[in-house]
Amino acid sequence: MKKISVSLLSLALLTSGFSSVHAAEKASTVWLNGEQIQFSNSTSIVEKGVTLVPMRPLLEKLGVKVNWNGAAHTVNGTKNGLSLSLKIGIANATVNGKTVKLGVSPKQVRDVTYVPLRFIAETAGYQVAWNQSSRQISLTSKQQTEGSRGYLWKVEHKGNTVYLLGSLHYVLEGMYPLSPEIENALKAADYLGVEVDLSKVTPEELQKLVLELGVYKDGTTLKDHISAETYKKVTALLKENGMSVNSFDHFKPWFVQQNVLGIIAGKEGYQSDIGIDQYLIDNANKAKKPVVALETIDSQFQTNNNYSDALQEKLLLQTLDPSAGVTLAPDGGIDTFAKMWREGDDNALNAYINSSDWDAEYHKALLTDRNGEMADKIKDYLNGDKKETYLVVVGMLHVLGDEGVVPLLKMEGYKVERQ
Template sequence: MKKISTLLLSLFLVTAAFSSVQAAEKPSSIRLNGEQIQFGASEPILENGVTLVPMRPILEKLDIEVNWDEATQTARGAKEGLSFSLQIGSANAMANNQGVQLEVAPKLIRNVTYVPLRFIAETVGYQVGWNPSLRQVTLTSKQQSEGGRGFLWKIENKGNTVYLLGSIHVADESMYPLRPEIENAFTAADDLSVEVDLSTIDPVDIQKQIVELGIYNDGTTLKDHISVETYTKLTAFLKTKGMPEHSFDKFKPWLVNTQLSNLNAANDGLKPGMGIDEYLIEKANKAGKPIISLESADSNYKLNNGFSDALQERLLLLNLDPNSVVPPAPDVSAEYLARIWKEGNYDALAESTQSSGWDAEYYKGLLTNRDLAMAEKIKAYLNSDKQQTHMVVVGFSHMLGDYGIVRTLEKEGFKAEKQ
């Protein structure tokens, strides 16, 4: 089963929020182009959120030529025209002839030199990823990953600039590195706007909201709210996953569907912790760039919970047996959505967005109402007298369509240019 509803961001918010607060003393693994790096007896450590690794093994793995100055305790590395230098005990470093302030200085631990992994890898051209749920660092070379193009527009008005990036909430290493136009837009922006700032979500509040909205508390169970046929398909699906057939009996259909969507996304190798929006949120936090939430986690849960019982069951069937859905729903897999994002296929994006209209209630709740509300906030950016640059990152399904953000702004007279 490889189906995933583009609707259900809520579980991805839940998963990402829970995983982001799972503190760890050290990363569980570091992978280079998919292969785990072995460090022997000297394991990587985590200090103030910075992964430090033994210097010599990582430089060898990354094929970095190194010159060590014993007198000054300084290491100078170079690879394919890229270079760095750093000194034990000093937070002042050089990256490609530019001064850099390290968050954690290199240090000696039991006669082993430890250096900040991200600084080393990014300086010589590797894409660095972090999966909080697995506590896994990934290093991807440019040769290994073509990255993704995504969907990017630029709108200007009254001295203000808005970059609109259509995001994908679950991703994998192949989505990175982002193309320079996206990275440059982020650098130019005074702030970052996203659907929900995942870094500010309290998992305790999430648990409370899920219990209040997604769990039956009236003595009924899932069997009382969906057909026998749908429940039978659910239990069969759970058996294929090695899960007890009554695992979700206390959940409402929308919450069951978010769980299935997450399972299916994981089967496709896609992870919430690697989503484009989460990557940029993390980057904004490190840069001290303000982050603005256009929506709230609470609004997503209420949206899902507010759908009629009939629609909730049909959305559940999309993950269990899409051919049984009446009226017929679009056949859109997680792999397909990821592929069109990587390709930056605007025609496929428009077609995919339009196909979401297979159910009027679904389309209005998922897209129309939310798109119009977000478009109003973006219009305020464009009509401001502050003359600022903003980067807005929301799911790509919100961009096009009859009431999509881009189309709505164009109808208001703004000119959106593809980047």
């Protein structure tokens, strides 16, 4: 994952729309501060909209000391001044001596005791979040939530407000919820702004763009435009993943690269359908907040299609084989970027973007040109006459550096405050 990290951060919205690999719907998983809780061979149960999970693994992971009374069918738990008691088949619990009504009662299934997940987690002091697209339940301690800073700025002008968030397009499960500052920015926003809202792109539009910009029309094929060595790596990856070795023959290297990226990232556990952009889009849609786009799917296709043949092959080769020695951007793995994001490390991100190790063509097309257009869109929002609030989300590589959106706004005289 080392050499494909920039593509993961900057181009993942495209792969999420047309990747040739489709994941099957997964069972719900439960994560505690970014670590998955394992329930052995047991799975969660949903009853009347309430999720129940095996008692002992949950309570032990939450640091609750468990005492099971088999004769009375009662669960007792204690933790730092907290005491709680539940009984199988009874829809009431006792918390520090007070009776609390439960949505559903605890139960036993094949000698496994199941308890209501949200009640237990919130009683033990954890926040609970549900992500529909990833079927993921996240339990987050207050300390963990406050420690995940991210890259968030606030700009105010003429009664309008823009919150600017630098995001990760691909993440591992266990990312959510986001910090309160980010969640509150979404709540305050009248609009959510993203690079591209793929939910508004129809399959017909996408297919038309692929045929126009991603496919060779002159009778040549992929092997005519890349080296024999690179083509051999393409067919090897396809074979390894159970696909026909000529699956990509009619497509241009930039399009093949993004599909390859989707395959590799998915195998590593990184997913765009639970990326920060998509998470915020899902929540904006639930809250019936309009989602607006700073770019179009056509413009993103055009950016990739306009790469020189040499750059297209370099991108494809470094994605297929990180050890190939291709240098398009400074070293940095996706884990490194995730750590930067959690810590909100401006210095580290600035140093990466301003590094001299970039391929000049790649940097200009990927960042410089697009950053200016993004900044212009944000200025339009700030200069409107309706006094509205926006949360604008772009890839984290677009926000800083000498030519990033934040410094571009500052050069125009806007006061940009780090949150």
